Amino acid sequence: MAPFDLENIQGDIWPGLPKRQEVFLFFRIADDASQRQKFKEYLRNLIPDITTAKAVLDARARIREEKDKTAADDEASKLLPWSGVNIAFSSTGLAALGKHIMNTKVNMEEIRRDPAKWRELKKNQIRGDLFDKGMFDDLVYEGWDDPQELRREYKKDPETKQRQIDGVVFVASSTQKQLEKAVGLVKEKLHMRDIDDDIDEDAACKLILTRKGKARPRQLKGKEHFGFQDGISQPQLEGLDPPPKGEKEPKAVPPGLILIGHDGDALKQPAWTKDGSFMVFRDLQQLVPEFDQFLEDNAHASRSTEKSPASANKLGALIMGRWRNGTPVDLNPHDDNDPSLYRSNNFNYTPVGSHDRCPFAAHIRKMRPRADLDDDEAVIIRRGIAYGPEVSEEEKRNKKTSKERGWASNHHFPSNKYDAVGLSGPGIDGIAGQRLAHHPPRNMGLPDGKKPSEARLSLGAWVTHKGGEYFFTPSLKALREDLSSAPLQAKL
Known part of the structure; x- marks a missing residue:
């Protein structure tokens, strides 16, 4: 296996930036050619401040030493x-910097007929239709995002009909x-202007x-707003992370x-993309009081919850796939009292034809089905952070969200589970699954001791996808050799 250059990899790809606070600055690069050249010069000045994987490892070592x-x-x-x-840059941002040709703006057949243009395209162009078209076209026109719920900045500009975000710091x-x-330094070095500035x-x-x-804060650190750890x-990367220890991990x-240009990268991306990675940014709003009230109202939704002394918490665990402290329901479907299980990954949902312990539609099972798929079938590294204030006393009393805070939609995935859950299928992911107005109602199957199980839970919508x-x-x-430029020297 080729060695890793940890001073060439941005630190949030791996091992992840330590964070108690985080700000995302979404920006648009100017259209004028001379201003784009200036952006490339400004970007060159920012490169020494980019945090590498090695810098993150050094910082984590200092943090451990202090502790x-x-x-x-x-x-x-x-x-x-x-x-x-x-x-990071969107496809429109790379296009502005001269390293991407938007498929929607050119006749690709014409380029294919010109050998020189075709060679140049293959040398520079990142492969991936979804990256090229962007999230709005992908998840609104072809997916299940509701444009009425999106923040306007994630939509196309109403006048130009073009995507608005070229990059994010x-x-x-x-x-x-x-x-x-640090934010002030970034804005200064990139000469970043606010949207309303001249x-x-x-x-x-x-x-x-x-x-x-x-x-x-305090004991809630590490938990998202619904209260789950x-x-x-996270997927362990060969050659970078310690190998998993558990037999079923x-x-x-x-x-x-995850890292382009290394073992397992099947897309054969251009050479300049090596040590880079794709990033999906999803802005998710959580409706916490509504979720908590749903658990109370439906605490006895099936035999598996009505017998529990903490039936509302157990229902939440069945929807998530883990109890709030982190215990996988596949390891303990009864309670969350064993600290040794709080961070356990030593489970794989076997036998895969059963959901007696963990529902097929539980969030973590939908996101990573483990034994249902090959280990390297689909993996992502999550770098989320909570946003928004804690739930207020007024929201708790009214059982309704008034402030923003945040954190798979196929009814029949995992497949071939009808013997266990009947013809309705496993159901939708109870946390992140999406439904538009004309879609069938949201529901999921719950274990009830029968085969096939008969218990179905009608679900509310507690996560709003904001784009x-x-x-x-x-x-x-x-960044140094392909996307930025040294300042142009004035001619005397």
């Missing part, structure tokens, strides 16, 4: 001042002060949208499933 030191001294550990910066930090300092001769990009996230199960996957975009996160080498 060990304070634990030995019986003191509370201090937050080390730290910040990290990464950058994400800044993570341990403290608010460090975050503000464009001057130095401007090369505009800030379209800012999204802010932060870790939840987040980020427990998912095996380590080839690094090329997002598909991005490519380039390597440091690609």
